[in-house]
Amino acid sequence: METKVAQSLLLPSWNGLEKMTKEPSCSVRFSRKFREQDKPQVLISALLQPKTRISNRYRTVSLEVSCSYKNFPASILESGSFQDPFDEAPILKKKSQEIKTYLNGRCIYLVGMMGSGKTTVGKILSQVLGYSFFDSDTLVEDDFDGASVAEIFKLYGEGFFREKETAVLQKLSLRPQLVVSTGGGAVTRPINWKYMQKGISLWLDVPLEALARRIAAVGTGSRPLLHHDAGDAYTKTFTRLSTLLEERGEAYANANARVALKDIATKLGHRDVCNLTPAEIAIEALEQIDGFLKKENGHFAF
């Protein structure tokens, strides 16, 4: 009979709940009585218990389903634990409100290799901070009637593009409350740092394998620095990015703060950085900016 009752126990659709009690340990117990003709009454109960807080984004919840006959002790039908993600939206909102006062309108410049998520994460940051978002590549393209970065490279060369990129960063540096996604190579020109230093720079540090996978998935068409190598999209992207990172690693490290996807994955218990959502990365970005602002203020006072 236990088995029969257990089979009918589909927790999410447990409509016939008779009792739900909140226990002092923050656990919740659901229970329901079952009676079949001429058979003793059975009480099934499920105990949901938050166990450990892995981080401020995940907690482990244990679930134990037990079954008891009137005068017999409870026997456990099923037990296990699962990770329960917290809703990211309120965390993003809370974190952004916390740092906004200390940001005092300063802009955020996202730096990092192509494909590191500067645009994707930057848009989330701008939304939660109530800032405007700009992509420096797009602004250069706008100055050329929408010609793509790849076309500008082809027609005028990389040096010309870099001049235009600097002009765009100079213009942006005159404005408050912006989140700017910079081109992957912007960090290579010292003059660009002069402009970015008016705000806070944040390096999105993504392992090369993940970058190459992302770029190969969308194709290398829009990224002219990846056009010349031979091989399949993943291999040529990976090889070229390795060389670029060797040349630029130190320049990225000049940023005020760093968001390392490997560190977030370890913190959240993911084996692969590819499992990290843009919102999770944005939360870490806000935490790193918070850390920088605290340091900047001399001590960990607020």
Ligand SMILES: Nc1ncnc2c1ncn2[C@@H]1O[C@H](COP(=O)(O)OP(=O)(O)O)[C@@H](O)[C@H]1O
């Ligand atoms: N956390 C993420 N997980 C999976 N794919 C992502 C993530 N962040 C960005 N991407 C994808 O990677 C590609 C490059 O992202 P993008 O934000 O344009 O990078 P960047 O602006 O640094 O070049 C896009 O196709 C985007 O959808």
Ligand SMILES: O=C(O)C1=C[C@@H](OP(=O)(O)O)[C@@H](O)[C@H](O)C1
């Ligand atoms: O790494 C680079 O030198 C470049 C990155 C690109 O921007 P994203 O980082 O936005 O892809 C773009 O500026 C151009 O193709 C050059």
